[in-house]
Amino acid sequence: MSYNKAPTGDNLASVAPIDKAQIEKALCVEDKIGEPNLTSSPSEAAPISFVKDTSINKREKKQLEKKMEQEKTETHTKPSTPLKKTTRRRKRKVKTSYDELGISYEEEKMLSLAIKNSLREKNACSNQDYSKVKEMKTFYPSEEEFKDPIKYIETLFHEGAWKLGCIKIIPPASFKPGFSFNPPQDKRMPTRFQTLQDLSQGRSFDQNEDGISYSDFKVMAEEFQTKHYEPYQGLSHEERTKEMEKQYWKYVEDNQGERICVQYAADLSAKEFGSAFPSDPSDPYSSHPWNLTNMDRLKNSMLQICGGEKISGINLPWVYAGMLYSSFCWHYEDVMMYSINYMHTGEGKMWYAIPSQDRAKFERIAKEKLAILFDEDPNILLNITAMVSPAYLASNGVTVYKTEQRPGQFILTFPESYHAGWSTGFNVAEAVNIVMKSWLDYGLKSVNVYLKTREKVPVFSIDWIVVENIRSIAYGDEHDGPHVKFDDVMTLQVKGKPLRYNAKLDLWNFYVDNILAKELCERAMIRSHFNDKKSLFKTTIKKFPKEQVESKDNIECFYCIHLCYLSYVKCMRCKKIYCISHELQCGCPQERIKIFERYSDEQLMKFKEDSKRNILFSIEPAKDDEKVIIIDE
Incomplete structure (x- = not known):
């Protein structure tokens, strides 16, 4: 019977049902892999087994019995003598390579996973009990x-x-x-x-x-x-x-x-x-x-x-x-x-x-x-x-x-x-x-999830949505963007009781704690880092190009795919862009870099002060039976 390679990749789902005892036996001999057992019956192909075939024929059996009998006789008749050293070394068992088995290491690994998954699915496939849903x-x-x-x-x-x-x-x-x-x-x-x-x-x-x-x-x-x-x-x-x-x-x-x-x-x-x-x-x-x-x-x-x-x-x-x-x-x-x-x-x-x-x-x-x-x-x-x-x-x-x-x-x-x-x-x-x-808070959590996986680019920057809302609250119709409308105070009926809810104030607190403080700290660190190496770097700070300011396209960090809304660092040799958290990771001779900022430090601080003034001006005193929410419960 010709040897069939183990299923891999897309056709793993087609692995035939495998005998449980055979699977357990196969999984227990990880360090004793030998020639595959390929015996099969005409009606059904035998599951692939990697157990060493130790069977011997009758002739070999008789020879082995005769040899054992001779050794037993010699032990009883010959006087004991010191054992002589011999140059013959015991033949060492060599683990069969994956190439000899006809499968690669990755294929063997996938097969092992398939076996384990098959056992798990065998126990789960009949689960149609929706009582716990x-x-x-x-x-x-x-x-x-x-x-x-x-x-x-x-x-x-x-x-x-x-x-x-x-x-x-x-x-x-x-x-x-x-x-x-x-x-x-x-x-x-x-x-x-x-x-x-x-x-x-x-x-x-x-x-x-x-x-x-x-x-x-x-x-x-x-x-x-x-x-x-x-x-x-x-x-x-x-x-x-x-x-x-x-x-x-x-x-x-x-x-x-x-x-x-x-x-x-x-x-x-x-x-x-x-x-x-x-x-x-x-x-x-x-x-x-x-x-x-x-x-x-x-x-x-x-x-x-x-x-x-x-x-x-x-x-x-x-x-x-x-x-x-x-x-x-x-x-x-x-x-x-x-x-x-x-x-x-x-x-x-x-x-x-x-x-x-x-x-x-x-x-x-x-x-x-x-x-x-x-x-x-x-x-x-x-x-x-x-x-x-x-x-x-x-x-x-x-x-x-x-x-x-x-x-x-x-x-x-x-x-x-x-x-x-x-x-x-x-x-x-x-x-x-x-x-x-x-x-x-969920938006901020999602940023950390995306940074960890580095597989998915967010559909928009959290900085964008928070900063532009704060900017609009600060200047209203005076700035060049849309004028967002928030209720000065929303009265929610929570559990039958009125609850004063100020979305503007909550948004302002989030901006100060999670956006502004982080951005200003990272800017200060990167400026200090490059200013200490004036002989190596020629650092310049520039405003975002007009086409980037007007464009709706996101600017991604080459290293972590974080969306760079407020600032980024650019290598002027390879033209790669990095967020200020990761500076330059390209390995180019760092003779010259540029730091781009959408808003200056002073502008970001002004957004904070002006929006706070407008928010506090609009807050009305709460009634005796009302509770004012500053942050989420």
């Missing part, structure tokens, strides 16, 4: 609460809803926006192909480069849906969804049944394809605060500094056209922002959420379950291509919530909350990110 909490805002989305969400945050990870919001019955998504026939939507059995393998999605029109996608999705709904005829909506959920995770986790491939039209720019919310100025919903295209311009939104300019991935809504089993894998939002998702039309979407306090636990369990993927790429979760069953996570102590989102309902994800899901049929949804005061 909790139902996501639903909120029903009143007409009054529904008038101000930012204020309502801030209230929920201070009430402790952030501990739930995600929540469902069902608006008042009066909220009925029309459905306006209808791209022209010649406008083709990019889609991604998703094979359900590959979702647990973390493979990147193939892209439909030719795209598909919205009308053709809808026809395809409804035909697929009709075919796969047949086994559930006669069941109620709840019963059908429950059975479909079990089937979905069997496809994903157990690789059962035929290979199912679906398409998902995700991240469709509302600027290019249009929003599904009404846009006609004569329609009152075109200016409604819960129309996601207006979220960034709302009072108390920190994205007002965009000045109405829509920037993809920040304040520009994305439309999602899904079909049965279209999936979005586990992730949290860029820079840990809030996100809000509205279901416009179609069938439901299953959501799973993990609160921020369980983020580390989720990542540890996912790393154990997807050991092979994490061995290849420690930052696999940043790719948003891996699925893990909520039942498996819950059975391992991770807090998981789930719900089905229906048309007309919102899903709000809180900062740092992992979430995932899949569609129960054809549907169209829309989502956008939100940035408000309660996000600031």
Whole structure:
């Protein structure tokens, strides 16, 4: 029988079921690797074993017995004499090299991981116990609460809803926006192909480069849906969804049944394809605060500094056209922002959420379950291509919530909350990110996460959003940017009691403690470092070039991919840019560098003083029964 190389890379998922005893035996002989045991029966190929074959034939057995008998006789008949030294050395057993086995070290390592993963999945694949997965909490805002989305969400945050990870919001019955998504026939939507059995393998999605029109996608999705709904005829909506959920995770986790491939039209720019919310100025919903295209311009939104300019991935809504089993894998939002998702039309979407306090636990369990993927790429979760069953996570102590989102309902994800899901049929949804005061600490945390991984570039700089909001508060309409609007004091109803909430003052404290102090300290250190070496360096401090000031493109540190908004250091030889925390790492002869600053030290300090004066001027004294919030509780 010819020797087959061990499966590697993409085909590890195809490893045949392996006998448990054989696996344990193989794992216990790590230091006794010999020639592979390749015996097999005609009906079934034997599992690959690296145990030394010690079997001998009859002739060798007789010779060995005869020799042992002679040695025994000599021991009893010959007088004992001192042993003579001999030049013959005992033949040393040589460990068989990986080349002789036909596999490389990396392949053997991957096979070992595959065996361990196979054992883990064998015990987990039948886990369909959703009793430990909790139902996501639903909120029903009143007409009054529904008038101000930012204020309502801030209230929920201070009430402790952030501990739930995600929540469902069902608006008042009066909220009925029309459905306006209808791209022209010649406008083709990019889609991604998703094979359900590959979702647990973390493979990147193939892209439909030719795209598909919205009308053709809808026809395809409804035909697929009709075919796969047949086994559930006669069941109620709840019963059908429950059975479909079990089937979905069997496809994903157990690789059962035929290979199912679906398409998902995700991240469709509302600027290019249009929003599904009404846009006609004569329609009152075109200016409604819960129309996601207006979220960034709302009072108390920190994205007002965009000045109405829509920037993809920040304040520009994305439309999602899904079909049965279209999936979005586990992730949290860029820079840990809030996100809000509205279901416009179609069938439901299953959501799973993990609160921020369980983020580390989720990542540890996912790393154990997807050991092979994490061995290849420690930052696999940043790719948003891996699925893990909520039942498996819950059975391992991770807090998981789930719900089905229906048309007309919102899903709000809180900062740092992992979430995932899949569609129960054809549907169209829309989502956008939100940035408000309660996000600031999460934004700062996300910077540290990105610096640690050095794999993902933030969609925007935290310095940008904080400094420009402070600058606007300081000068209002006098400066050349948009005028942001914050309530001087918001009165939130937290746990039935009024709570005075001053977002401006909180923002000012954050600027002083986390942005201004750090920036001024690092500038002083780098100036001191280079000024001590005047003979080696010719250091100049310059303002940002005009094209960089006006450009929306981010300036990345070559070393740590940190976004350099307030300052950076540039090597004038190789032209590489570094943040002032990492100076120059290029190794060039450092004959001349330049330090670029967007704002001088004096300007940054003036922002601090002028904004503080305006904030204190606007604060009203609190009533006896009100509490003033300076920093988050």
